[in-house]
Amino acid sequence: GENVEQHPSTLSVQEGDSAVIKCTYSDSASNYFPWYKQELGKRPQLIIDIRSNVGEKKDQRIAVTLNKTAKHFSLHITETQPEDSAVYFCAAIIIQGAQKLVFGQGTRLTINP
Amino acid sequence: NAGVTQTPKFRILKIGQSMTLQCAQDMNHNYMYWYRQDPGMGLKLIYYSVGAGITDKGEVPNGYNVSRSTTEDFPLRLELAAPSQTSVYFCASSYSLAGGREQYFGPGTRLTVT
Numbered sequence: 141g142e143n144v145e146q147h148p149s150t151l152s153v154q155e156g157d158s159a160v161i162k163c164t165y166s167d168s169a170s171n172y173f174p175w176y177k178q179e180l181g182k183r184p185q186l187i188i189d190i191r192s193n194v195g196e197k198k199d200q201r202i203a204v205t206l207n208k209t210a211k212h213f214s215l216h217i218t219e220t221q222p223e224d225s226a227v228y229f230c231a232a233i234i235i236q237g238a239q240k241l242v243f244g245q246g247t248r249l250t251i252n253p
Numbered sequence: 254n255a256g257v258t259q260t261p262k263f264r265i266l267k268i269g270q271s272m273t274l275q276c277a278q279d280m281n282h283n284y285m286y287w288y289r290q291d292p293g294m295g296l297k298l299i300y301y302s303v304g305a306g307i308t309d310k311g312e313v314p315n316g317y318n319v320s321r322s323t324t325e326d327f328p329l330r331l332e333l334a335a336p337s338q339t340s341v342y343f344c345a346s347s348y349s350l351a352g353g354r355e356q357y358f359g360p361g362t363r364l365t366v367t
Contacts, residue, residue, distance in 0.1 A: 174356070183343060183358040184296070229295060239284060239303075239349065240311070241356060245295045 142167045142234045146244025154252050159220055161247045163230035164212040172233040173213050174241070175204060179226045187228075188215070217249075225251045254279050257359035259344050265365045266334040274329040274362050276344030284347045285327040286311075286356070287319065289340040296343065302327055334366045 143166040153159045165173075174189035190197045190204045190213065197204050201220075206213040217224055227248050231241040260275045278285065283304045288296040298311030302321040316338060318330040327346075331338060341363050347356040 183360050185358070186355045189355070239347075240286065240298060240301055242298075243296045 142232075142236075142242045144230060144232050144242045144244045146230050146247060148247060149245060150248045150250070152250045152252060153220055155220055155222060157220055159215075159217045159224070159249055159251075161215045161228055161230070161249070162212060163214070163232075163244050164210075165232040165242075166211070167232065167234055167236070168211065169235040170232040171235070173204070173206060174231050175202075175215050176229045176231065176243075177226045178229065178246075184229060220251045222251050222253060225249060256280065257344055257346055257357050259342075259359035259362050261362060262360065263363045265367065266331075268334060268336065268366060270334050271330070271332050272334070272364075274331070274342055274344075274364075276327045276329065276359060277325050278327075278344075278346040278357070279325065280346060280348070280357070281324060282346035282348050282357075283324070284349070284356075285321065286345045286347075287317070287327070287329045288343045288345065289313065289338075290343060290361075291340050299329065299342075331364075336366050338364065339366045340364060 146163045171192035176184035177187045178184040188204050190206050201218050203216045227246045229246050230244040257278045286301045287299040297313045300319040302308045305324050308319050341361045343361050344359040345356050348354045
């Protein structure tokens with residue numbers, strides 16, 4: 141079945157450093173890849189997304205890259221701040237049948253002051 | 254707009270009891286979804302709906318039922334609750350994922366079955 145693998149499961153970086161989270165997907169027809177941030181006890185919220193017709197998208201300190209040939213995409217956070225500490229989920233849209241997202245397992249990011 | 258709302262926020266059930274988790278959205282979204290999130294884990298799709306009167310199973314549908322009689326509401330029914338159903342339940346909605354539109358989540362319902 142459709143699958144999204146996310147690595148690493150936990151990531152700890154010093155404040156000011158960069159963080160990178162990687163995901164791979166199995167459905168070559170997927171064309172939409174969102175990233176969600178979930179703070180403790182809160183709902184997941186979209187932070188950035190990318191469609192398959194572009195290879196990179198940037199929004200201030202966060203960026204996402206997509207390699208359709210290799211079927212992987214990555215989240216990059218630069219100049220990390222304490223408020224970046226959260227769980228991050230990648231997802232890929234499943235095109236077959238109705239539209240639904242398959243989520244990765246999540247990455248717990250901790251920013252150390 | 255209130256967005257996606259869920260009730261209740263918290264609930265404790267005894268084994269074998271039943272309950273309905275309510276979900277409503279006021280954004281006129283066609284697509285609605287129910288996920289469960291176990292502690293420290295990711296989101297697993299329980300059921301989804303592409304419009305009023307149309308529902309389908311997701312990855313983990315056993316022990317649950319849904320209905321979609323209106324565009325706005327998508328209740329999730331738990332019959333004969335079991336400890337394995339202890340989880341946080343999120344409802345979500347979207348206009349169209351294929352168009353790259355955002356999937357909005359509700360605040361969640363934390364359910365404990367003892």
